[in-house]
Amino acid sequence: MLDDLYREIILDHYRSPMNRGRVEHPDIHAEGKNPLCGDELIITASLEDESILEIKFDGHGCSISQASASMLTEQVKGRRLTEAEDLVELIKSMFKGEVEIDPDELGDLEALQGIRRYPVRIKCATLAWNALQVGIDTHRSSLEDAEAAPELAVFTEHSI
Numbered sequence: 001m002l003d004d005l006y007r008e009i010i011l012d013h014y015r016s017p018m019n020r021g022r023v024e025h026p027d028i029h030a031e032g033k034n035p036l037c038g039d040e041l042i043i044t045a046s047l048e049d050e051s052i053l054e055i056k057f058d059g060h061g062c063s064i065s066q067a068s069a070s071m072l073t074e075q076v077k078g079r080r081l082t083e084a085e086d087l088v089e090l091i092k093s094m095f096k097g098e099v100e101i102d103p104d105e106l107g108d109l110e111a112l113q114g115i116r117r118y119p120v121r122i123k124c125a126t127l128a129w130n131a132l133q134v135g136i137d138t139h140r141s142s143l144e145d146a147e148a149a150p151e152l153a154v155f156t157e158h159s160i
Contacts, residue, residue: 009111013067018074021056028055030135032127039065039124043072043131047139051080062124064115069128071108081136088129095122 026044033040039061046054055077057069076084093099094113101110115125 006111006114009108010063010067013070013108014063017057017066017070019056019070019077020058022058023054023056028132028135028139030131030138032131032134034061034065034123034127037062037065037124039127041065041069041128041131043069043128043135045132045135047081050082052076052078052084057128061127062121064121064124065127068112068125071112072128072132075106075109076132081139085133085136088133091129092126095126 022042023044023046025046027047028043028045030043031041032043039059041057041059041061043055043057045052045056055073057073059069060066075087079087090099090101091109091112094101095116097116101113112125115121
């Protein structure tokens with residue numbers, strides 16, 4: 001019964017994704033690809049005082065990758081970058097089976113917990129989270145080297 005609820009939450013986010021599109025003039029722009037599954041995502045975000053003011057995703061892929069990206073955008077919007085990074089680590093720990101997510105704490109993200117029973121699908125579910133982390137890292141690097149041209153963060157899932 002609970003699995004059916006989780007499946008329905010994932011399908012709802014897939015059918016009616018939150019924050020689909022691209023942020024104009026983003027401070028963070030990262031692309032993630034999972035060649036094993038064909039998932040491709042672009043995460044864009046605008047920042048204000050190191051907080052995520054607006055975040056969107058675009059791309060295509062399976063229902064899990066798209067739903068996870070939708071959930072990510074809902075969860076990190078308004079958070080400081082350090083808080084978003086903490087959430088990325090929490091989600092990755094959840095997929096490794098190291099922690100359980102409290103549904104009252106993170107809402108729909110609890111639906112992703114069941115995916116860890118299907119190891120081949122974990123890369124689909126973590127694609128957006130890894131892309132966000134790469135984007136944050138690239139953003140910070142560009143701040144450290146103000147003379148550098150803006151970089152586009154691109155990674156391929158199997159390399160992480």
